[in-house]
Amino acid sequence: MDATNTLTNTLSPPPARTGRIRPGRRVADRALRLSCLVATVVGAVVLGSILLMLIVEGIRGFSPSLFTQPTPGPGSEGGGIANAILGSLVLTTIGIVVATPIGVMAGTFLAEYGRTSKLADVIRFLNDILLSAPSILIGLFVYTLMVRPMGTYSGWAGGVALAIIAIPVIVRTTEDMLRLVPGTLREAGAALGAPPSVVITSVTWRAASAGIVTGIILALARIAGETAPLLFTALNNNSWFSSNLMGGIANLPVMIYQFALSPYPNWQGLAWAGALLITGTILALSIIARLVINPRRSR
Amino acid sequence: MPALTQSVAVARPRPAIRKGPSKGLDATFRACAYGAALIVLLVLAGILGSIIYGGWPAFREFGFGFLTSSAWNIGTEQYGALVAVIGTVASAVLALLIGVPVSLGIAIFLTQLCPGWARRPVAMTIELLAAVPSIIYGMWGLFVFAPLFARFVQIPVSNLVEGMPILGTILYARVPSGVGVLTAGIILAIMIVPFIASIARDMLEQIPTVLRESAYGIGCTTWEVVRHVLVPQAAVSIIGAIMLGLGRALGETMAVTFVVGNANRLSASIFDPSSTIASRIANEFNEADGLQLNALMALGCILFVITFIVLIVARLLTRRVRAA
Numbered sequence: 001m002d003a004t005n006t007l008t009n010t011l012s013p014p015p016a017r018t019g020r021i022r023p024g025r026r027v028a029d030r031a032l033r034l035s036c037l038v039a040t041v042v043g044a045v046v047l048g049s050i051l052l053m054l055i056v057e058g059i060r061g062f063s064p065s066l067f068t069q070p071t072p073g074p075g076s077e078g079g080g081i082a083n084a085i086l087g088s089l090v091l092t093t094i095g096i097v098v099a100t101p102i103g104v105m106a107g108t109f110l111a112e113y114g115r116t117s118k119l120a121d122v123i124r125f126l127n128d129i130l131l132s133a134p135s136i137l138i139g140l141f142v143y144t145l146m147v148r149p150m151g152t153y154s155g156w157a158g159g160v161a162l163a164i165i166a167i168p169v170i171v172r173t174t175e176d177m178l179r180l181v182p183g184t185l186r187e188a189g190a191a192l193g194a195p196p197s198v199v200i201t202s203v204t205w206r207a208a209s210a211g212i213v214t215g216i217i218l219a220l221a222r223i224a225g226e227t228a229p230l231l232f233t234a235l236n237n238n239s240w241f242s243s244n245l246m247g248g249i250a251n252l253p254v255m256i257y258q259f260a261l262s263p264y265p266n267w268q269g270l271a272w273a274g275a276l277l278i279t280g281t282i283l284a285l286s287i288i289a290r291l292v293i294n295p296r297r298s299r
Numbered sequence: 300m301p302a303l304t305q306s307v308a309v310a311r312p313r314p315a316i317r318k319g320p321s322k323g324l325d326a327t328f329r330a331c332a333y334g335a336a337l338i339v340l341l342v343l344a345g346i347l348g349s350i351i352y353g354g355w356p357a358f359r360e361f362g363f364g365f366l367t368s369s370a371w372n373i374g375t376e377q378y379g380a381l382v383a384v385i386g387t388v389a390s391a392v393l394a395l396l397i398g399v400p401v402s403l404g405i406a407i408f409l410t411q412l413c414p415g416w417a418r419r420p421v422a423m424t425i426e427l428l429a430a431v432p433s434i435i436y437g438m439w440g441l442f443v444f445a446p447l448f449a450r451f452v453q454i455p456v457s458n459l460v461e462g463m464p465i466l467g468t469i470l471y472a473r474v475p476s477g478v479g480v481l482t483a484g485i486i487l488a489i490m491i492v493p494f495i496a497s498i499a500r501d502m503l504e505q506i507p508t509v510l511r512e513s514a515y516g517i518g519c520t521t522w523e524v525v526r527h528v529l530v531p532q533a534a535v536s537i538i539g540a541i542m543l544g545l546g547r548a549l550g551e552t553m554a555v556t557f558v559v560g561n562a563n564r565l566s567a568s569i570f571d572p573s574s575t576i577a578s579r580i581a582n583e584f585n586e587a588d589g590l591q592l593n594a595l596m597a598l599g600c601i602l603f604v605i606t607f608i609v610l611i612v613a614r615l616l617t618r619r620v621r622a623a
Contacts, residue, residue: 025520025522025523026520028520028522028523029520029521029522029523031522032407032521032522032525033412033521033522035400035404036404036405036407036408036411036412037408037412038404039400039401039402039403039404039405039408040404040405040408040409040413040421042401043401043402043405043425043492043493043496044421044424046489047424047425047428047489047492047493049443050431050435050436050439050443050489051428051431053439053442053443054435054439101335102335102338103335104335105331105332105334105335105336106332106335106336106338106339108332108335109332109333109335109336110336112332113329113332113333114336119336120336122340123336123337123339123340125614126339126340126343127339128614129343129607129610129611129614130339130342130343132543132546132547132610133343133346133550133606133607133610134549134550134551134552134577134602134603134606135550135552136550136552136577136580136581136599136602137346137350137550137599137602137603138346140346140349140350140353140580140584140596140599141342141345141346141349141350143349143584144349144350144352144353145345145349164342167338167339167342168339171339195322195324195325196325196328196329197324197325197327197328197329198325200328201328221430222430224432225431225432225433225434225435226432227432227433227434227552227553228552228553228577228581231581231584231585232584232585235585253432253434253553256434256438257434257553257556260438260441260442260557261441261557271438272438275434275435275438278432279431279432279435282430282431282432283427283430283431286426286427286430287427290423
């Protein structure tokens with residue numbers, strides 16, 4: 001009797017007492033679902049409120065004179081941020097113009113020439129680290145490299161600092177995009193008798209052009225809002241833009257920093273307007289980058 | 300049609316002699332690529348070299364005591380890094396404590412629970428928010444968050460814990476102004492959430508669907524799938540993502556400078572204002588000269604060492620996964 005009972009038990013275990021999930025499992029599952037939902041809602045609400053605040057305050061500080069007048073002196077009324085906008089454009093242009101050739105060529109080296117070399121491995125690794133290095137240290141570096149020897153803050157130094165921040169971004173995307181180009185294309189080019197440089201410029205670069213452009217746009221978005229390195233390099237300037245770029249140049253991020261912490265309400269208004277302008281630009285650039293890299297998926 | 304093209308092709312033969320590939324041009328191109336790659340190395344070496352060069356007089360003057368001294372007196376030229384280092388580490392750790400659960404929650408929600416139609420817009424919004432410049436977070440922290448935080452958290456909590464043994468020290472605000480280490484930690488957490496969440500989401504999405512489906516197939520609940528399938532699969536890379544977030548939090552300047560309070564005071568309370576390495580450099584560098592400048596550079600050196608160790612570990616962790 002006992003033996004049969006054991007045997008039947010072994011062969012077919014008794015059915016579960018209930019068809020329901022054990023309470024402990026259900027509670028753990030509910031808790032996870034709820035906490036994930038809460039995390040997402042909290043994240044969305046906080047980040048959304050930041051953007052909302054930015055839009056409300058930015059629009060309040062908006063006026064046509066933003067684009068026509070330079071930054072006002074302490075205690076004076078009105079004023080705009082035209083010189084800061086112009087200065088930011090100049091600095092980012094210098095940054096991207098310096099960074100693009102270096103970044104694209106370095107990325108090309110890593111993807112095309114240095115696939116198997118140890119040096120390329122080291123450079124790839126250090127580039128990844130440079131990608132997330134604190135930007136304030138880059139500011140200190142450029143200060144020592146350019147501002148101190150020249151004896152003055154300058155737009156050139158600011159541009160170089162931004163370029164150093166942009167280079168790793170461009171290197172990384174360029175390499176990733178070139179690696180996506182199938183090897184058969186290169187072989188086909190080489191079989192026609194083209195030397196490596198021709199294969200790279202007219203086959204692989206062309207095949208990866210959308211990706212490389214994306215990298216440059218992302219780098220642009222990254223450096224457009226950088227503040228810390230500009231504090232010690234380009235600093236600020238209340239006057240109108242001058243063409244020699246020496247002695248400091250007004251730019252949006254440093255202007256926002258200084259004006260936001262000032263006691264004057266009109267300066268704070270200008271800071272908010274500048275913040276809205278710069279965030280809008282960066283978000284637009286990021287969206288454009290997505291459209292370039294994958295127009296179908298992003299639609 | 301093909302016949303026509305053929306006849307055109309035959310009628311107009313390409314010139315027979317073409318220029319051979321120029322050896323010089325090819326070598327130049329290669330050298331340019333090589334040189335550009337070396338610039339990356341040089342820049343990193345330059346960053347390290349310049350701050351060591353700048354900070355050397357301070358290290359020589361104060362020796363090892365620079366790390367353990369909490370003095371920062373411009374009048375008597377006594378400088379020490381302790382307050383700033385503790386402020387940096389404390390705010391970054393607080394940021395991780397707050398930010399990591401939220402980011403992982405968002406990542407799990409997006410990959411496992413979220414209805415299909417909402418997935419793309421929410422994921423895209425989060426990735427876009429990772430691009431918002433940090434100065435915006437700082438402004439929001441100072442003008443919106445700090446007053447609310449002072450009124451609804453600091454004052455009630457301080458009143459509640461006053462006189463209690465340990466809590467009375469950690470959570471007591473002498474001057475409830477809303478700024479302080481905890482505020483900086485919270486703002487940093489808000490900043491790194493989009494960053495960690497989007498990397499963690501990518502990592503979770505890379506896990507083969509088959510694994511997840513088979514777990515659900517044998518009757519696992521979502522919690523069990525997450526705990527026993529997803530977490531073991533993605534653990535290393537998620538830790539890598541968290542370390543990247545930590546690296547960002549340690550070196551963040553603008554967001555912290557607005558809300559940390561910028562006081563050189565060693566305090567046990569996380570409500571009290573303090574300063575971080577980056578915020579101190581940002582605040583004082585332009586007016587500094589002489590030994591103060593060197594001390595700031597030396598602070599930069601310490602920041603370099605801390606962040607680079609964190610970043611190297613992070614990259615090694617994320618890379619090992621990619622290779623496997």
